[in-house]
Amino acid sequence: xxxxxxxxxxxxxxxxxxxxxxxxxxxxxxxxxxxxxxxxxxxxxxxxxxxxxxxxxxxxxxxxxxxxxxxxxxxxxxxxxxxxxxxxxxxxxxxxxxxxxxxxxxxxxxxxxxxxxxxxxxxxxxxxxxxxxxxxxxxxxxx
Amino acid sequence: xxxxxxxxxxxxxxxxxxxxxxxxxxxxxxxxxxxxxxxxxxxxxxxxxxxxxxxxxxxxxxxxxxxxxxxxxxxxxxxxxxxxxxxxxxxxxxxxxxxxxxxxxxxxxxxxxxxxxxxxxxxxxxxxxxxxxxxxxxxxxxx
DNA sequence: ATAATAAAAGACTAAAAACTCTTTTATTAT
DNA sequence: ATAATAAAAGAGTTTTTAGTCTTTTATTAT
Numbered sequence: 267x268x269x270x271x272x273x274x275x276x277x278x279x280x281x282x283x284x285x286x287x288x289x290x291x292x293x294x295x296x297x298x299x300x301x302x303x304x305x306x307x308x309x310x311x312x313x314x315x316x317x318x319x320x321x322x323x324x325x326x327x328x329x330x331x332x333x334x335x336x337x338x339x340x341x342x343x344x345x346x347x348x349x350x351x352x353x354x355x356x357x358x359x360x361x362x363x364x365x366x367x368x369x370x371x372x373x374x375x376x377x378x379x380x381x382x383x384x385x386x387x388x389x390x391x392x393x394x395x396x397x398x399x400x401x402x403x404x405x406x407x408x409x
Numbered sequence: 410x411x412x413x414x415x416x417x418x419x420x421x422x423x424x425x426x427x428x429x430x431x432x433x434x435x436x437x438x439x440x441x442x443x444x445x446x447x448x449x450x451x452x453x454x455x456x457x458x459x460x461x462x463x464x465x466x467x468x469x470x471x472x473x474x475x476x477x478x479x480x481x482x483x484x485x486x487x488x489x490x491x492x493x494x495x496x497x498x499x500x501x502x503x504x505x506x507x508x509x510x511x512x513x514x515x516x517x518x519x520x521x522x523x524x525x526x527x528x529x530x531x532x533x534x535x536x537x538x539x540x541x542x543x544x545x546x547x548x549x550x551x552x
Numbered sequence: 553a554t555a556a557t558a559a560a561a562g563a564c565t566a567a568a569a570a571c572t573c574t575t576t577t578a579t580t581a582t
Numbered sequence: 583a584t585a586a587t588a589a590a591a592g593a594g595t596t597t598t599t600a601g602t603c604t605t606t607t608a609t610t611a612t
Contacts (some may be wrong), residue, residue, distance in 0.1 A: 326609025361416035469579025
């Protein structure tokens with residue numbers, strides 16, 4: 267469904283969102299431990315998301331990654347779009363370049379509904395929102 | 410959604426199903442042209458599907474790939490499983506190894522529905538079935 | 553000011569996916 | 583029987599994705 271990079275990105279952002287509730291910046295090392303990802307790899311990914319404005323960061327002691335009220339409104343769809351692009355939401359299921367509503371491939375209509383469902387689900391989940399119900403499932407973000 | 414290999418596989422199988430209606434075996438060259446794929450690559454893929462019994466083949470002059478009444482009942486889900494495995498249908502959306510109904514990740518329930526939808530759609534589409542409506546959309550299998 | 557800390561940047565390696573080429577084997581028409 | 587045909591098999595290469603390592607830059611506490 268998503269690239270590995272994108273899976274790590276989502277997990278990291280959820281992790282950072284948790285910590286940001288208690289107004290604490292979290293370092294790459296802690297994030298990597300928290301979500302079970304390679305340390306340098308998640309660093310690269312977060313640098314990318316940071317450049318794109320989806321997460322905030324501060325260098326130096328007490329520095330790290332964090333989210334403010336604005337970035338907490340970021341949806342999972344935003345993250346997926348930033349990392350994997352939007353082919354999951356709009357591309358043809360069979361990889362056909364010229365497939366469209368006007369010239370549909372044999373599976374176009376079936377896939378359209380599925381793609382819309384995926385988008386709706388991801389678009390309706392904001393990082394700041396599922397913090398509460400997440401408290402229960404803490405510790406399930408790794409491996 | 411699917412690997413490129415899997416996209417080619419589905420397109421090729423649909424193409425072969427069309428031709429098999431008129432009881433004609435179709436060669437790799439023709440398939441590659443028909444679906445807009447690299448010739449040697451689709452050959453490899455079909456060899457794999459042939460070994461797994463999803464498509465039939467015959468060597469030599471007038472040889473090629475074809476489907477009989479049994480293999481025409483093959484569903485798109487069968488093809489996807491044969492090529493990409495079943496991680497799309499059963500894996501965790503966030504790539505978490507130990508995510509399950511009992512220990513769900515933050516997105517488990519949302520994704521469960523989506524994955525089931527995808528499976529149902531692919532499982533309910535048999536190669537032999539959508540031949541008729543396909544006749545209209547012939548020529549949309551490439552590029 | 554300085555040392556310690558932590559992200560940013562960039563260059564690199566490893567593994568997987570996508571794709572190619574050549575040789576072998578099976579089939580069929582002559 | 584033989585030559586032509588077409589898939590099977592296997593060993594490549596290329597490209598993309600995943601992951602690592604080292605150096606630089608910004609920030610903060612002392």
